[in-house]
Amino acid sequence: MTHDAAPAPPAPAPPPNHARNPGTGLRPEMFEGHPVNRSAAERRAAALLQTRSVKKAWQAAWLVNAIRCIDLTTLAGDDTEGRVLRLCAKARRPLAPHILAGLGLEGADLHVGAVCVYPTMVPHAVRALAGSGIPVASVATGFPAGLMPLPLRLAEIRWAVDQGAAEIDIVITREHVLRANWAALHDEVAAMREACGPAHLKAILATGDLQTLRNVYAASMVAMQAGADFIKTSTGKEPVNATLPVSLVMLRALRDYRDATGHRVGFKPAGGMKSAKDALSWQILMKEELGRDWLSPDLFRLGASSMLGDIERQLEHHVTGRYAASLRHAPA
């Protein structure tokens, strides 16, 4: 079966069509005792991808939509100003001119969803992206482990926001989840949300550390109840990062939260996603579970350091009928 309702070909990113999530205060009845069946989640994720595929003619539109939703990321210990400047140049012009022309998108303002960096790289990224409309996202709160005193984690958020970060990717204290200390998790994320001020808070749940899918569901719900604007699967540093079954559980939490509160919260799978096929798989999952409205950059991001290169390669093939050597593409 093909996937008929592909996202429309890309248009300039629309303004956010929903208010920020104000949170609800801690409401354990929304997640305690909520059953999550691992093999059912695995079966559903696998079945979706077996029975749904994107029509070949529409794959290019889906891949262009993925570009609009990428948080183009560098989070390496050897990051430098030069690397961040190159990344920002790629963020502004994610496709080579002949590919854009082949897609009929010469005039389109196609750029990625955000550039995601460590806090000390924020000033470089802010400078390089000035006037582009591309937000700078900063990880903070002692990324990736988060095991720093809370006042220091909050100060790190404030520092990154002062430097111009418009989005803050925080990490949660995994121990709060593993001990089912939901009040502590709620209060921590709520304090981080307050420290963010106008910047949007993306809560990284580090799902590979959370042991059970029931924990993933509960942590997703608590983060949203504390006012997270996005929930994100992984730091990219856990042994297991974004997977489709875990994502499915988080999407169900997003849906349940929307149904209970009327607020739509964004989703960001991250870590280990490298191919254009991954970009299609996660978009199919989103569309099947949450609908196409959720497939825009204000509600969906793909956190990836190396996915854009393969997307560009596949789009070049779409346009020219042949693959170029990957060295012809500017590194993403």
Ligand SMILES: O=C[C@H](O)COP(=O)(O)O
């Ligand atoms: O937040 C994004 C992740 O750190 C990116 O992970 P990745 O380097 O495996 O693509």
